[in-house]
Amino acid sequence: MIVSDEKLMLECSKGDMSAFELLVRRYQDALVNYINFTINDYHRAEDLTQETFLRVFKSANRYEPKSTFKSWLYTIATNLAKNELRNRRRRKTYFLEDMVAENEDVYHSEYMIDTRFQPDILYEKKEQQQLIKKTLNKLPENQRLALTLVTYQELTYEEISEILQCSVGAVKSLIHRARQNMKGLLLKAGIGDSTNVKS
Amino acid sequence: MSKVKINECNNIQAQLSAYYDRELPAWKYHIIRWHLKRCSECNANYAELQRTQTFLNNVEPVKATESLLTSVMSSVNSLNAVHKERRSLVNRLSSFVERFQGWMRGNIRTYNSYYILGFFVGVFMMIGVTLYSPQIDKINLLSQNNDKSINKQERLVAFEVILQPEPKRTLKIR
Numbered sequence: 001m002i003v004s005d006e007k008l009m010l011e012c013s014k015g016d017m018s019a020f021e022l023l024v025r026r027y028q029d030a031l032v033n034y035i036n037f038t039i040n041d042y043h044r045a046e047d048l049t050q051e052t053f054l055r056v057f058k059s060a061n062r063y064e065p066k067s068t069f070k071s072w073l074y075t076i077a078t079n080l081a082k083n084e085l086r087n088r089r090r091r092k093t094y095f096l097e098d099m100v101a102e103n104e105d106v107y108h109s110e111y112m113i114d115t116r117f118q119p120d121i122l123y124e125k126k127e128q129q130q131l132i133k134k135t136l137n138k139l140p141e142n143q144r145l146a147l148t149l150v151t152y153q154e155l156t157y158e159e160i161s162e163i164l165q166c167s168v169g170a171v172k173s174l175i176h177r178a179r180q181n182m183k184g185l186l187l188k189a190g191i192g193d194s195t196n197v198k199s
Numbered sequence: 200m201s202k203v204k205i206n207e208c209n210n211i212q213a214q215l216s217a218y219y220d221r222e223l224p225a226w227k228y229h230i231i232r233w234h235l236k237r238c239s240e241c242n243a244n245y246a247e248l249q250r251t252q253t254f255l256n257n258v259e260p261v262k263a264t265e266s267l268l269t270s271v272m273s274s275v276n277s278l279n280a281v282h283k284e285r286r287s288l289v290n291r292l293s294s295f296v297e298r299f300q301g302w303m304r305g306n307i308r309t310y311n312s313y314y315i316l317g318f319f320v321g322v323f324m325m326i327g328v329t330l331y332s333p334q335i336d337k338i339n340l341l342s343q344n345n346d347k348s349i350n351k352q353e354r355l356v357a358f359e360v361i362l363q364p365e366p367k368r369t370l371k372i373r
């Protein structure tokens with residue numbers, strides 16, 4: 001029998017550390033993945049995941065199960081990720097990773113056109129994934145968040161509306177616009193046409 | 200293509216994303232499904248959306264490192280230790296306050312009237328002192344007046360001490 005997140009959280013607020021550990025185990029991968037998609041920096045994503053769990057633990061006794069635990073958890077993570085992006089903009093730090101990715105972009109589109117060059121399929125797939133991630137990062141912040149939450153975290157529009165603090169209608173239009181933009185950006189990156197789908 | 204049809208298609212296409220995520224009420228869902236079967240344009244649009252989504256779905260998720268769990272649990276445990284210490288300090292303080300309250304309650308029960316009387320006298324005195332504080336100016340004035348009256352008395356006494364005038368005639372006794 002699977003114990004619900006909310007019940008585990010209540011146990012945790014009574015001081016049950018094993019309940020908390022179970023929650024961390026349940027969500028650590030998903031959170032790292034989500035934050036990594038949002039800020040595009042794996043190591044910082046791990047730091048922020050840890051920070052998210054610490055905040056969850058600190059406010060465990062204030063937790064009220066009026067919304068799902070999942071949306072509460074993702075609200076904390078989203079706020080931390082948004083802060084990170086804001087700080088980054090303020091510092092105007094250019095990450096080496098971004099610069100490398102920028103070069104990759106040119107390189108990639110060059111050999112996408114060059115049909116003589118046929119690299120290993122696995123490598124190509126990985127390459128394509130990098131490019132998709134990079135493209136996702138070009139979306140406006142809220143569109144990216146909404147699309148990531150619905151695609152990789154399998155949250156409902158209502159849960160996303162709680163996390164992003166907007167109406168369900170706004171979430172609907174954010175995701176719609178995000179997919180429209182993604183379509184255009186992927187085409188521009190050279191992977192949007194139907195011949196290139198690799199699964 | 201008629202204007203009505205274009206409008207209808209625009210409407211449908213705006214809903215396709217929510218349709219894909221199954222975030223529509225059943226009746227809308229069926230309307231769109233039915234429309235997609237008939238309308239090649241909207242159907243192509245939906246196929247494109249599915250393709251875009253397939254690209255996104257193909258991105259493999261990253262995983263947390265092995266050390267994350269240990270790291271989270273150790274920092275949470277140290278946080279917990281600090282909390283416990285703080286809680287024990289608060290507990291000690293509150294138990295002291297409780298004991299004091301118990302002592303007070305016991306005493307009040309035993310020496311009911313004395314304590315309550317003493318307490319109220321104290322409170323009334325404090326209120327009295329605050330509301331009707333003795334005015335120092337008035338006291339000074341009073342003492343000055345006293346000084347003046349003393350002077351008057353002194354003058355009066357001095358007046359009485361005036362020497363008797365010598366008699367103009369003397370009675371001679373033979």
Ligand SMILES: [Zn+2]
Pocket residue numbers: 207208211234238239240241242
């Ligand atoms: Zn149509």
